[in-house]
Amino acid sequence: MAYFIGQGYSDGFTAHMAELLDGLHPGRLVCLTVGTDEVCTACPNNSGGVCCKPAQVAGYDRGVLAACGLSEGAVLPFGRFTALVQERILGIGKRRLICGSCQWDGLCSSQPSRWAACCGPTKEWHPFIEN
Numbered sequence: 076m077a078y079f080i081g082q083g084y085s086d087g088f089t090a091h092m093a094e095l096l097d098g099l100h101p102g103r104l105v106c107l108t109v110g111t112d113e114v115c116t117a118c119p120n121n122s123g124g125v126c127c128k129p130a131q132v133a134g135y136d137r138g139v140l141a142a143c144g145l146s147e148g149a150v151l152p153f154g155r156f157t158a159l160v161q162e163r164i165l166g167i168g169k170r171r172l173i174c175g176s177c178q179w180d181g182l183c184s185s186q187p188s189r190w191a192a193c194c195g196p197t198k199e200w201h202p203f204i205e206n
């Protein structure tokens with residue numbers, strides 16, 4: 076999500092992702108899952124709610140949860156989640172340790188995170204990071 080620029084698994088997937096990102100304002104509550112989720116609903120790799128590469132994706136998801144100090148099923152404002160991801164993974168160069176084996180790694184490596192501007196090097200001023 077942090078690096079989405081209109082490319083993805085299919086036209087339907089990219090359209091859905093763009094719509095999803097548009098609606099995910101910082102205060103909106105999200106529930107974190109390791110299984111298929113809202114992003115997956117328009118993915119051609121999703122067959123009846125089962126991803127074609129569940130172990131790989133679950134590994135990425137668990138890596139993000141662990142780095143952020145969160146658990147599956149956590150419910151929090153989207154802005155707090157993105158701030159944690161930016162501060163604890165993306166902003167300190169840890170992304171490739173978690174999902175560097177993904178087919179989209181080159182795309183994500185070639186540009187800044189869309190959340191970089193909202194989360195500075197310190198967490199004092201970001202409303203969704205607790206001091």
Ligand code: SF4
Nearest residue numbers: 115118120121126132
């Ligand atoms: S986790 Fe699987 S089903 Fe969901 S978006 Fe990624 S590839 Fe598609």
